[in-house]
Amino acid sequence: MAAVEKFDYLIVGGGKGGKSLAMALGPAGKKVALVEEGQIGGTCINVACIPTKTMVASAKLLHHVNHGDQFGLSVKNGGEQIKGVIDRKRRVVKGMVDTHKLLFGSTPNMQFILGIAKFVDHKVVEVSTIDGGTRRLTADRIVINTGSAPMVPNTPGLAGAGYLTNASIMELEELPSHLCIVGGGYIALEFAQIFRRLGSDVSVLLRTDRFLPKEDEDIAAAIKEVLEKEGIRFVSGVDVTSVSRTGKIAKLALKKGDTEETLECSHILVATGRVSNNEKLHPEMTGVRLDKRGYIEVSEYLETSAEDIWAIGDCNGGPHFTHVSWDDYRILRDLFLHNIKRSTRGRLVPYTLFVDPELGRVGLTEQDARKAGREILIAKMPAAKVPRATTAGETRGVLKAVIDKNSKQILGCSIFAHEGGEIMSVVQAGMLGNLTYEQMRDAIWTHPTMAESLNLLLTNIVDG
Structure with a gap:
């Protein structure tokens, strides 16, 4: 049996939160092991956010080519494009993977280990490495970042x-x-x-x-x-x-x-949908409690039921977004390196649906606010009223904001429009700064930009 190797920190899973934490701890003088099953850089850059948005961009360009007459152009596509789209996607992913290999190799005090990890004892992880070997690892502190996997229904056939x-x-x-x-x-x-x-x-x-x-x-x-x-x-x-x-x-x-x-x-x-990806790890072997869906139960501080073991990212059952995993990383970075205890409570989590046009949403929807009994104002207008949308030929969609009637602060927005995720992020910044909708409405936004839509949207109160 292999001897147990001791580290200050053991991170299982190299997604956004895990890899970022490892690369912060190593330069701070901490001895770190980062174990990843096979996707160097994590799900996001290999099979999720980055490759899908690369394909979204290719499909959008093809859509514009096929509708060039709307822009005064006569352009036709040359037939099936799937191979070129996939080739471009692979180049983008490879570039990011290669960058991560360099980053991992140059991070001091950090060992990057490719293999399948499982708990075999309290705070002892056995890794079946890709070269056929076995390593046994332990650490003072362990962070689980195993992500999630596609849920496949048990449909006959x-x-x-x-x-x-x-x-x-x-x-x-x-x-x-x-x-x-x-x-x-x-x-x-x-x-x-x-x-x-x-x-x-x-x-x-x-x-x-x-x-x-x-x-x-x-x-x-x-x-x-x-x-x-x-x-x-x-x-x-x-x-x-x-x-x-x-x-x-x-x-x-x-x-x-x-x-x-x-x-x-x-x-x-x-x-x-997605399901927990903790099955191979067997976290229960080290006292980590799972919920009925198989996700790791954590406190608002990302602590598991086992002392000195934390869980971040998708594996703890929170919102399955890379930006949430990134914030989880920051919470643990501040705890481990600066002894600052931050919480996940009250996080304002945005999301963007990357169809074209995009839906950017943050905070409460109208149905959420009414269900909660809030007194609200509703601002709403079609995207076609935004000058920038007209110049870009992107007039589809609708913009909407939910406003607290008493405090005048924005409770949430749904921006289904050209660059909807970017506009939503401007609103989110205002919400984080506790600005009223009137302050956002009366701000000077550059003309003609999509951000300028906020002048128009927040003037157009349609309900309340």
């Missing part, structure tokens, strides 16, 4: 028929003739628009009758209208009861109430 996940769909080199997407969240919608723009027929299957139920109905309706106009078909309120395949044709048996039908397609993308 699905495994045999073959399916794609958010990772494998980005390795296709042949364009699906008809892509059927099971699920209706942000992963589903981003890939729906990407592949529709690349030339696939696309059907999206939703279990609920309501589209994007976490969004206000008017915002969800605006998004659905844009996607439907691009040719994406939505089938709502259905369960997939079985799947079969004959040659290149997959058949999905659908049930809605007492009605049954069959949908045929060439490829199936499963985008039904």
Whole structure:
């Protein structure tokens, strides 16, 4: 049996939070081991945020090329583009992976270990390394950053028929003739628009009758209208009861109430959510408690039930965003290096749905605020009223803000518009600074920019 190697800090998982923490602790003189199963740099740069947004950009450019007449141009695309899109995606990912290899190799006091980790005793991790060896590691403090994985439903016939996940769909080199997407969240919608723009027929299957139920109905309706106009078909309120395949044709048996039908397609993308990725690690072996979904239970300080063990990022069941993992890292960095104890309580977490146009959202929706009994004002206007949107030929969408009627502070916004994520971030900065909507409304924003939309939006109070 291998001898146990001792470190000051052991970080299991090299995603955004884990790698950032390791690269902060090493230069501070701490002896650090960072164990990663195989994706150097983490999920974000390999199979999530970066490659998907790279494909979004390619699909958007192709969309503009195909609609060049709207800009006074006569340009036509030259046929199927999927191989070039995937090649570009691979180049972008490789560049980031290579950068991370250099960063890891140059970080003092840090060992980067590729392999599969599992707890075998209290605070003892055994790593099966990629070269076939075994190492046993322990540390004064351990941080778990194992992320999440695609949730695949146990639908009869699905495994045999073959399916794609958010990772494998980005390795296709042949364009699906008809892509059927099971699920209706942000992963589903981003890939729906990407592949529709690349030339696939696309059907999206939703279990609920309501589209994007976490969004206000008017915002969800605006998004659905844009996607439907691009040719994406939505089938709502259905369960997939079985799947079969004959040659290149997959058949999905659908049930809605007492009605049954069959949908045929060439490829199936499963985008039904994410699940814990803690199964291989066996954190319970070291006293770490899991919730009923398999995520690690943590306090507001990211502490697990085991002393001197923390969990950050997706694996603790919080919002599955890279920027949340980044903030988790900052909380532990401040604790470990500066003895400053910060909490996750009250974090203002934004998110962006990277369809085109983007939906940027932060804070409360109108339905959230009314459910909470808040007295509110609603500001709302179509994106077509923004001069910059007109010059860019990007007039689709709607902008909306929820305002506290008494304090005049903005409680949240939903910006479905060209550069919606960027506009939302400006609003978020105002919320963090406790600015009133009137101060945001009366600020001087550069003309013509999308940020200028806030002058117009916050003048247009439509309810309250």
